[in-house]
Amino acid sequence: MTHTSNSSPHVEPINKRVVLYVIIFVIIAIVGLTYVKWWPYYHKAFDAATKHSIGSSIISGKNPTAPAPSWQAAWDYALTYYKSVWKAALLGIILGSLLQVLLPSTWLLRMLGKTSFKSTLIGGISSIPGMMCTCCAAPLAVGLRKKNVSVGASLAFWLGNPTINPATLVFMTFVLSWKFTLIRLVFGLILTFGVSYYANLFAGKTKLPENLTVKPEEITEEQSGSFLQRWLKSIWLMILHIVPAYIIAVLLLGASRAWLFPAVGETAGNSILLIIGFAIAGMLFVIPTAAEIPIIQSLMTFGLGTGPAAALLLTLPSVSLPSLLMISKSFPKKVILFVTVSVVALGILSGLVGVIFL
Numbered sequence: 163m164t165h166t167s168n169s170s171p172h173v174e175p176i177n178k179r180v181v182l183y184v185i186i187f188v189i190i191a192i193v194g195l196t197y198v199k200w201w202p203y204y205h206k207a208f209d210a211a212t213k214h215s216i217g218s219s220i221i222s223g224k225n226p227t228a229p230a231p232s233w234q235a236a237w238d239y240a241l242t243y244y245k246s247v248w249k250a251a252l253l254g255i256i257l258g259s260l261l262q263v264l265l266p267s268t269w270l271l272r273m274l275g276k277t278s279f280k281s282t283l284i285g286g287i288s289s290i291p292g293m294m295c296t297c298c299a300a301p302l303a304v305g306l307r308k309k310n311v312s313v314g315a316s317l318a319f320w321l322g323n324p325t326i327n328p329a330t331l332v333f334m335t336f337v338l339s340w341k342f343t344l345i346r347l348v349f350g351l352i353l354t355f356g357v358s359y360y361a362n363l364f365a366g367k368t369k370l371p372e373n374l375t376v377k378p379e380e381i382t383e384e385q386s387g388s389f390l391q392r393w394l395k396s397i398w399l400m401i402l403h404i405v406p407a408y409i410i411a412v413l414l415l416g417a418s419r420a421w422l423f424p425a426v427g428e429t430a431g432n433s434i435l436l437i438i439g440f441a442i443a444g445m446l447f448v449i450p451t452a453a454e455i456p457i458i459q460s461l462m463t464f465g466l467g468t469g470p471a472a473a474l475l476l477t478l479p480s481v482s483l484p485s486l487l488m489i490s491k492s493f494p495k496k497v498i499l500f501v502t503v504s505v506v507a508l509g510i511l512s513g514l515v516g517v518i519f520l
Contacts, residue, residue, distance in 0.1 A: 183264040194253045199293045203329040210336040219460035220453045226464040228419035239416025246450040250298040258301030259397035274315035277362040285315030286354045289322030295451040299323035300488040307492040313365035318358035324479040325350035330452045349476045349512045357504040364496040404488045411484035431467025440470040441509035444477030454478035472516025477509035
């Protein structure tokens with residue numbers, strides 16, 4: 163009778179290890195985001211409020227047009243871009259790889275594994291503290307998909323990071339206006355939660371058990387091998403599949419800035435063709451977090467109308483050619499096409515609203 167309490171000797175230690183791993187992941191995420199995002203953005207908000215500016219345009223600096231396409235233009239842009247994002251990009255890769263080895267699949271599937279709107283909602287809300295650009299959030303989206311998180315929830319997390327970023331919304335209000343902020347927020351919510359949810363329809367059929375519970379044998383299988391071995395393998399595969407396309411695409415886009423964002427006279431400032439063109443250009447181009455604000459501010463100074471500006475407001479941060487390439491092996495091609503077309507379509511609609519409202 164005295165030995166009945168020891169009938170299940172290994173279940174409890176395994177569960178404690180899982181909890182410990184989750185706590186470690188949360189601590190690393192909080193420390194990393196505080197250093198890379200939260201603390202710098204806290205100070206940047208005061209600059210935006212007092213100076214009504216958060217810097218010059220990454221596309222053209224203080225000039226009316228970007229430099230002509232050349233290797234030098236590509237190299238200069240890449241250096242400026244990576245200098246701005248390298249800390250966040252590194253953090254994204256670290257968290258995306260740690261997510262795969264520290265967080266148990268069953269826990270993630272229970273919250274984010276279904277194609278229901280609830281899973282999409284949780285994924286989108288979870289993105290708000292991240293405040294990452296689309297490329298820096300891509301490794302986390304890849305990590306979520308490797309843990310079999312649903313397409314909708316993974317996309318909501320990925321798209322929510324840049325589009326409903328609270329820091330960017332604050333900067334935007336001080337630098338541009340509350341009207342720009344309102345348009346961005348409305349269309350950002352539609353993209354993050356609406357488009358992500360409906361993207362499940364293009365992902366094929368995925369059925370998960372109704373009642374997902376943490377099973378000790380599944381946890382043991384996930385944790386086979388040392389933590390260091392599993393993490394190094396995860397981070398190496400992520401770097402191998404993500405970084406090369408990232409670097410090449412940034413160089414190509416940096417070289418073609420002048421073609422994507424040509425000088426615009428005031429007479430053509432709000433034409434529908436310009437709205438469509440800038441919506442597509444914004445979808446392709448890659449920028450750091452909140453860089454759309456000085457880009458729009460600079461372009462409007464040199465004659466860009468409110469319509470194309472509002473189109474860029476959504477499409478510049480949402481996705482980019484590099485980020486789409488980074489997630490291309492983790493999502494079905496139909497899903498990526500649907501998201502790409504949706505970003506452009508919502509950007510055009512945002513531009514038309516901008517003509518009327520701004």
